[in-house]
Amino acid sequence: MDGITTAETDSWKLSGRVFHSRLIVGTGKYRDLEQTAAAIEASGAEIVTVAVRRVNLSDASAPMLQDYVDPKRYTYLPNTAGCHTAKDAVRTLRLAREAGGWNLVKLEVLGPPPHLYPDMVATLEAAEALLADGFEVMVYCADDPVAAKRLEAMGCCAIMPLGAPIGSGLGIQNPAMLRMLIEQAEVPLLVDAGVGTASDAAIAMELGCTAVLLNSAIAHSPNPVLMARAMKQAVEAGRLAHLAGRMPRRMGADPSSPLAGLIR
């Protein structure tokens, strides 16, 4: 396998579409829409998550996300953030489908603060309703191999376990569980939530994730545009390291310079 060719032609598929970037970024928590656009550009992402909310009727002419993040250039992935029941999640994504015309969605049904942990009972119920309604469902979930397999069997097009709680920036707390989920997955497996800095994204990719989804790690950095670049490179580096394969660990040193030919 030619390493350079592999890196340049590396791509992944999601519901029939081919993507080259393995970084999906959120569009929330930025200072303003200009900063949102600049950070997304720097991240190299091809897919962005978006939320569905009421229009501010007192100022309907205010600039909208679409004016800064062009839906023709980026694949919008509407989410169900803030939904705590299957019914709310389904209602929200039906509105998203009408607003944008997209079937590809990110389902997340969360339990209460402070953990906002995936509510898997409600998630399974919502996934069933959405799949029956023709949606292509990327699903945020616990790092639970039984639930993940069930979601995959139901027809979800991507399984997206957390690495740590949403917005926590705690990094990949569960590498062993993620590795097990990756090994059993037959659809794209993404880490969604928990990444805090570039090395976390690289770890996720080295483990063998298809891609990484993150928002706060870029948006809450003091310099979001620079962190977006860092994340782009970290995801690429982690992916290449995964493809290349790591050296075996050994207990003890192994000199890198030859011992032969030493002066005496």
Place this chain on the structure above:
Amino acid sequence: MTETIHLNGDPHPFIPGQTVADLLAALAIDANKIAVERNEAIVPRSLLAITRLAPGDALEIVHFIGGG
């Protein structure tokens, strides 16, 4: 007392004969960037101009904003 509809959770005057498209125009909202739900059912874009509002209707008008 005048009749009302509920618009994004708040009362809003009901105007007899007004369609959803008329309402959006009155609010200066670009119909291409939003979605409308009426009494918990989607109003498809193709039907906005022929869907007449009724007193007591509950409308949700939503769009995409930044989110993770």
